[in-house]
Amino acid sequence: MQMEEQPLLAALQSYLDLPLERIRTFEPGHYTSGEFYDLEVEHIWKKQWINVGHVSEVRKPGDYFSIDLIGEPMMIVRGKDMQIRALSTVCRHRYMLVAMDKESGNKNSFRCPYHHWTYATDGKLVSATYMEGHEEFDASKVCLPQFRIEIWNDLIWVNLDDAAEPLAPRLSALNDLFSVYSCGDDWDMTNLYDKVWPGNWKNFTENNMEGYHHMGLHKNTLETYSPTRNTANVTYGEWWTRYQVLYDMDLEPARDLIAQSNWQPGDMHQDEPCLDILMVHPGNAFVIYPGGAGFYALWPTAVDEVRYRAGSVRPGDMERFDPDGEAYDSFRALDEDGESMPHIARGVQSSRAAAGYLTWMEEPILRWMQWISRRILEGETAKQ
Numbered sequence: 564m565q566m567e568e569q570p571l572l573a574a575l576q577s578y579l580d581l582p583l584e585r586i587r588t589f590e591p592g593h594y595t596s597g598e599f600y601d602l603e604v605e606h607i608w609k610k611q612w613i614n615v616g617h618v619s620e621v622r623k624p625g626d627y628f629s630i631d632l633i634g635e636p637m638m639i640v641r642g643k644d645m646q647i648r649a650l651s652t653v654c655r656h657r658y659m660l661v662a663m664d665k666e667s668g669n670k671n672s673f674r675c676p677y678h679h680w681t682y683a684t685d686g687k688l689v690s691a692t693y694m695e696g697h698e699e700f701d702a703s704k705v706c707l708p709q710f711r712i713e714i715w716n717d718l719i720w721v722n723l724d725d726a727a728e729p730l731a732p733r734l735s736a737l738n739d740l741f742s743v744y745s746c747g748d749d750w751d752m753t754n755l756y757d758k759v760w761p762g763n764w765k766n767f768t769e770n771n772m773e774g775y776h777h778m779g780l781h782k783n784t785l786e787t788y789s790p791t792r793n794t795a796n797v798t799y800g801e802w803w804t805r806y807q808v809l810y811d812m813d814l815e816p817a818r819d820l821i822a823q824s825n826w827q828p829g830d831m832h833q834d835e836p837c838l839d840i841l842m843v844h845p846g847n848a849f850v851i852y853p854g855g856a857g858f859y860a861l862w863p864t865a866v867d868e869v870r871y872r873a874g875s876v877r878p879g880d881m882e883r884f885d886p887d888g889e890a891y892d893s894f895r896a897l898d899e900d901g902e903s904m905p906h907i908a909r910g911v912q913s914s915r916a917a918a919g920y921l922t923w924m925e926e927p928i929l930r931w932m933q934w935i936s937r938r939i940l941e942g943e944t945a946k947q
């Protein structure tokens with residue numbers, strides 16, 4: 564790290580024991596510095612489990628979707644053997660991609676567009692022409708490389724670190740709750756959302772960690788049924804945070820949503836209807852609500868750009884929400900967040916920007932800042 568970036572690293576120390584009564588954001592430079600971002604990639608993004616989707620996207624053999632995850636082009640594919648793999652899409656011939664970013668569909672095999680080397684759904688090379696005469700080439704030994712993958716409650720997670728500890732034990736306290744995501748074939752995933760937004764990933768993640776902004780950014784959507792004032796029940800563990808925003812049943816949109824979802828007390832592990840918002844560090848977000856459950860996969864593509872890939876699972880026979888009722892469109896709320904991020908990205912770059920004080924409602928942000936600070940400080944210490 565350059566000399567001028569050392570203060571950013573030193574500042575992390577101050578978050579480790581920061582009490583809730585003195586909670587404040589990261590420094591502007593933590594969101595804008597390319598060198599600091601490189602440390603985040605090295606110590607966090609290349610080491611942690613990243614939720615990239617849900618198994619309902621790859622139900623049948625040959626189903627796949629492709630993503631670019633922290634510089635690694637890959638596809639999530641269900642093989643003919645029903646195994647789900649995270650295969651590198653980099654052709655073993657001359658580096659072309661056998662599936663482009665954001666592709667999805669169903670294929671019997673993956674043929675490289677460059678010279679037509681063809682790979683099976685498990686990544687093995689099945690054909691390559693004109694290779695006779697090469698002394699070292701052995702088709703049976705050529706395969707698209709794999710990344711670590713774990714399916715936890717039907718959510719698909721990838722880790723770029725081959726030596727990473729398994730995910731499930733870290734989240735055992737949440738296992739029952741997350742069983743709503745492994746809902747079987749009669750649940751559908753609807754409304755896949757996949758966008759790239761300008762902004763630093765931490766500003767996006769912070770946004771997912773509080774209901775304080777419902778009354779602002781979401782005054783016409785979320786605030787009409789799960790208002791800021793109903794933020795409650797902040798809890799956290801080493802790897803996650805959780806908070807709820809209770810529905811206000813005095814509000815008509817809240818009553819409509821409950822009626823449309825056929826929710827009964829106890830469904831979705833809720834005695835009182837609410838948005839139950841779970842964050843798994845570094846930036847994996849999940850919202851469980853009456854009648855459905857959403858995943859909000861997020862990872863940086865650069866210091867100032869974020870990939871946001873979200874979807875929700877709902878009972879297949881559930882009546883779709885009123886298409887005219889914008890207030891009920893959860894992806895409208897995602898766009899409300901996304902559209903505000905470029906402005907925040909400009910704000911943190913100002914010479915007058917400074918770390919701000921936070922509310923008690925933003926406690927999940929504090930727990931996550933402490934987790935990030937620990938990861939980076941320990942990672943840097945281990946290098947010395």
Ligand code: FES
Binds near residue numbers: 658659675676677
């Ligand atoms: S690069 Fe894929 S076949 Fe040549």
Ligand SMILES: [Fe+2]
Binds near residue numbers: 770781896900
């Ligand atoms: Fe939001």
